[in-house]
Amino acid sequence: xxxxxxxxxxxxxxxxxxxxxxxxxxxxxxxxxxxxxxxxxxxxxxxxxxxxxxxxxxxxxxxxxxxxxxxxxxxxxxxxxxxxxxxxxxxxxxxxxxxxxxxxxxxxxxxxxxxxxxxxxxxxxxxxxxxxxxxxxxxxxxxxxxxxxxxxxxxxxxxxxxxxxxxxxxxxxxxxxxxxxxxxxxxxxxxxxxxxxxxxxxxxxxxxxxxxxxxxxxxxxxxxxxxxxxxxxxxxxxxxxxxxxxxxxxxxxxxxxxxxxxxxxxxxxxxxxxxxxxx
Amino acid sequence: xxxxxxxxxxxxxxxxxxxxxxxxxxxxxxxxxxxxxxxxxxxxxxxxxxxxxxxxxxxxxxxxxxxxxxxxxxxxxxxxxxxxxxxxxxxxxxxxxxxxxxxxxxxxxxxxxxxxxxxxxxxxxxxxxxxxxxxxxxxxxxxxxxxxxxxxxxxxxxxxxxxxxxxxxxxxxxxxxxxxxxxxxxxxxxxxxxxxxxxxxxxxxxxxxxxxxxxxxxxxxxxxxxxxxxxxxxxxxxxxxxxxxxxxxxxxxxxxxxxxxxxxxxxxxxxxxxxxxxx
DNA sequence: AAAAACTCTAAAGCAGCATGAGAGTTTTGC
DNA sequence: GCAAAACTCTCATGCTGCTTTAGAGTTTTT
Numbered sequence: 001x002x003x004x005x006x007x008x009x010x011x012x013x014x015x016x017x018x019x020x021x022x023x024x025x026x027x028x029x030x031x032x033x034x035x036x037x038x039x040x041x042x043x044x045x046x047x048x049x050x051x052x053x054x055x056x057x058x059x060x061x062x063x064x065x066x067x068x069x070x071x072x073x074x075x076x077x078x079x080x081x082x083x084x085x086x087x088x089x090x091x092x093x094x095x096x097x098x099x100x101x102x103x104x105x106x107x108x109x110x111x112x113x114x115x116x117x118x119x120x121x122x123x124x125x126x127x128x129x130x131x132x133x134x135x136x137x138x139x140x141x142x143x144x145x146x147x148x149x150x151x152x153x154x155x156x157x158x159x160x161x162x163x164x165x166x167x168x169x170x171x172x173x174x175x176x177x178x179x180x181x182x183x184x185x186x187x188x189x190x191x192x193x194x195x196x197x198x199x200x201x202x203x204x205x206x207x208x209x210x211x212x213x214x215x216x217x218x219x220x221x222x223x224x225x226x227x228x229x230x231x232x233x234x235x236x237x238x239x240x241x242x243x244x245x246x247x248x249x250x251x252x253x254x255x256x257x258x259x260x261x262x263x264x265x266x267x268x269x270x271x272x273x274x275x276x277x278x279x
Numbered sequence: 280x281x282x283x284x285x286x287x288x289x290x291x292x293x294x295x296x297x298x299x300x301x302x303x304x305x306x307x308x309x310x311x312x313x314x315x316x317x318x319x320x321x322x323x324x325x326x327x328x329x330x331x332x333x334x335x336x337x338x339x340x341x342x343x344x345x346x347x348x349x350x351x352x353x354x355x356x357x358x359x360x361x362x363x364x365x366x367x368x369x370x371x372x373x374x375x376x377x378x379x380x381x382x383x384x385x386x387x388x389x390x391x392x393x394x395x396x397x398x399x400x401x402x403x404x405x406x407x408x409x410x411x412x413x414x415x416x417x418x419x420x421x422x423x424x425x426x427x428x429x430x431x432x433x434x435x436x437x438x439x440x441x442x443x444x445x446x447x448x449x450x451x452x453x454x455x456x457x458x459x460x461x462x463x464x465x466x467x468x469x470x471x472x473x474x475x476x477x478x479x480x481x482x483x484x485x486x487x488x489x490x491x492x493x494x495x496x497x498x499x500x501x502x503x504x505x506x507x508x509x510x511x512x513x514x515x516x517x518x519x520x521x522x523x524x525x526x527x528x529x530x531x532x533x534x535x536x537x538x539x540x541x542x543x544x545x546x547x548x549x550x551x552x553x554x555x556x557x558x
Numbered sequence: 559a560a561a562a563a564c565t566c567t568a569a570a571g572c573a574g575c576a577t578g579a580g581a582g583t584t585t586t587g588c
Numbered sequence: 589g590c591a592a593a594a595c596t597c598t599c600a601t602g603c604t605g606c607t608t609t610a611g612a613g614t615t616t617t618t
Contacts, residue, residue: 004429007615009564014436016443019565020607040614041566047432054435055537061450062385066605078537082392085385092382099375106341106368113361150283153326156333157293164295171340258334258357286584288595298596299576319583320597345574 005035005044015053030056030070063088104202105171112175116256116269123231125220125238130273132214134203136172137179137196138162145190149225155195163197166206172197177253185250185274188236190229193249212251217273218244224268228252235272248275284314284323294332309335309349342367383481384450391453395535395548402510404499404517409552411493413482415451416458416475417441424469428504434474442476445485451476456532464515464529464553469508472528491530496552497523503547507531514551527554 012019025031026043031052033043052073059069064084072081120126138159144151156176163170175198184191199209220235222228232250239246256269291298304310305322310331312322331352338348343363351360399405417438423430435455442449454477463470478488499514501507511529518525535548 007564016440018607021605023566024606037614042614043565047429050432050436051536058450058453060605061381062388063381078392078395081537082389085389085392089382089385089389092378092385096375096378096382099371099378102340102342103368103371103375106364106371109341110361110364110368113357113364116357150326153329157329161295171337174337257330258360286595297576300574302597303575316583321583322596339574 004046006047008033008043008045011045011049011053014047015050015057017053017057025056025066028066028070030066030073063092101169101171101202104200105174108200109174112256119255119269120221122222123220123234125218125235127216127218127276130214130217133212134199134201135177135196135210135212136163136168136199136203136206136208137194137210138208139194140178140192143190143192145192145229152225155192159195159197162208166208168204168206172199172203174257175254176257177251180250180252182246182249182274185232185236186246188233190232198253213248213275215247215275216278218276219271219273222270222272225270228270228272231272235274239274239276244276244278246274247277250274283325285326287312287322287324290324290328290332294329294336296332296336304335304345307345307349309345309352342371380448380450380481383479384453387479388453391535395537398534398548399500401501402499402513404497404514406495406497406555409493409496412491413478413480414456414475414489414491415442415447415478415482415485415487416473416489417487418473419457419471422469422471424471424508431504434471438474438476441487445487447483447485451478451482453536454533455536456530459529459531461525461528461553464511465525467512467515469511477532492527492554494526494554495557497555498550498552501549501551504549507549507551510551514553518553518555523555523557525553526556529553 006014008019008022012022022031022043022045026033031049034046034049035044036042037044055073056069059072059081060066062085064072068084072084136159140155141158142151142155144155159176160170177196177198178192179194179196180191181193184193196210203209218235218239220231220238222231232252238244251273253271253273254268255271285293287298287301291301301310301322305312310328313325313328314323315321316323334352335348338351338360339345341364343351347363351363415438419434420437421430421434423434438455439449456475456477457471458473458475459470460472463472475489482488497514497518499510499517501510511531517523530552532550532552533547534550
């Protein structure tokens with residue numbers, strides 16, 4: 001080895017990069033060794049080439065693609081770098097916004113799982129204070145109680161498409177639910193009114209956003225949509241027996257939904273609820 | 280087509296997903312069509328399978344890998360989801376931290392390019408107020424002025440390795456520089472003292488971090504290290520002629536470095552500077 | 559001179575799809 | 589009832605930025 005020349009291994013070491021990466025860069029023409037042995041085909045670099053390699057690593061750290069880097073290095077045009085960087089800046093900002101949403105969603109999901117484990121048993125009736133919530137909702141176009149799960153799935157799709165159409169994050173999708181007018185509930189008629197997803201404060205304001213007021217709710221827990229009718233009836237009976245006055249619309253809330261046990265049925269944990277006033 | 284069954288295209292459409300993605304999911308066993316025609320091999324789905332597909336999309340939105348999703352769906356274990364999510368949460372936080380650094384670096388670079396275009400011509404002497412700066416520096420172990428660019432490159436590598444060793448972001452690497460003691464400068468001896476990178480307020484505090492005070496500086500601009508000696512001499516002469524008292528150490532600052540024009544030499548834009556006091 | 563360390567080329571693998579070719583199937587419109 | 593349009597099939601390839609592996613050859617160290 002000549003004293004001024006660095007073998008590929010040495011070059012890799014002092015630049016904290018792998019040998020194969022250097023070979024790749026050679027191949028695509030990002031940085032070519034300054035000398036290649038005619039017989040052995042061994043690559044040799046000059047320490048001055050560090051400058052270029054630094055530049056490459058710097059641009060990479062800015063999130064530029066190798067192709068872009070090559071283009072810039074070949075064109076020698078700082079305007080080009082700038083336009084790429086400005087574009088990149090936008091990208092990064094978008095990514096950050098997405099990651100923020102993701103983080104919030106992950107936290108919600110973890111909480112949701114925790115809640116699932118600590119939750120009361122099926123059929124249990126509780127009286128709870130529930131803080132206010134925000135929902136993104138669309139009215140149901142068919143009463144899915146009259147039909148099967150297929151219609152419910154359809155309505156759910158409509159909700160999702162509405163989110164997509166309005167360019168809204170779909171990541172809230174896990175905490176869904178439906179509402180029913182107080183009157184329908186009191187008269188024992190099952191008539192769906194709206195379908196919704198719970199959203200948090202980070203969710204952009206908009207037309208389909210509503211607030212559900214905080215308050216005391218009578219709740220019953222169950223784990224399948226199939227039994228909603230029966231449990232809703234029990235809920236109503238309980239209110240009547242105890243003379244609780246139903247003070248608002250009925251909500252069927254999906255607390256946790258992890259379809260992990262079955263291919264076709266939603267594996268759920270539900271809470272039916274009505275706000276009550278005491279007298 | 281049977282009325283309850285959805286073709287792959289329909290299934291794709293209502294779920295806002297591509298046909299090829301569905302085929303992929305089938306292949307890897309994430310979600311299998313509920314019926315496959317024996318002759319045509321056409322895939323048919325049931326609308327109930329939306330639940331599972333939703334779950335998949337939700338988990339994907341949380342940043343989980345398809346492999347992990349499959350594992351979870353097969354095991355049916357909520358603990359597994361949770362452990363994956365907790366891991367994922369850390370990842371996301373790291374990514375956000377990185378993106379923040381990236382964003383700052385991109386902004387710095389864009390500014391740097393702007394400055395490059397608006398900068399005074401080579402050899403021009405200016406008297407400027409320069410705000411305070413923070414640097415990450417290591418002492419030079421050899422006086423690179425006595426040797427060639429190779430030794431400078433070596434010192435630069437040491438600086439970089441020091442950053443890596445202390446697990447610090449390397450993204451500041453573009454704005455480097457060197458210092459020289461006031462005494463050396465005044466006596467016309469070129470003796471390197473430290474090599475540094477400029478860092479901003481987001482940079483973690485640590486042992487090698489120093490503050491360079493704000494103040495009035497006499498500066499001279501140039502575009503190659505090779506001429507530093509000559510321009511430093513001019514700078515000194517200028518101070519003497521005008522009776523400016525040198526008030527601190529000499530700094531050679533790399534304002535912009537884009538080695539785009541040449542494979543081997545650092546294509547630079549430099550500002551030599553000394554703080555001065557007026558009397 | 560043998561052993562250890564290094565380097566070469568060429569190919570495959572990774573994730574999560576997208577795209578395309580060429581052949582077969584189902585639906586639509588008249 | 590039949591052609592055309594639309595859809596679907598399988599299989600293969602490509603994308604990014606590398607990493608890994610295999611098998612063969614070269615340098616350096618002992």
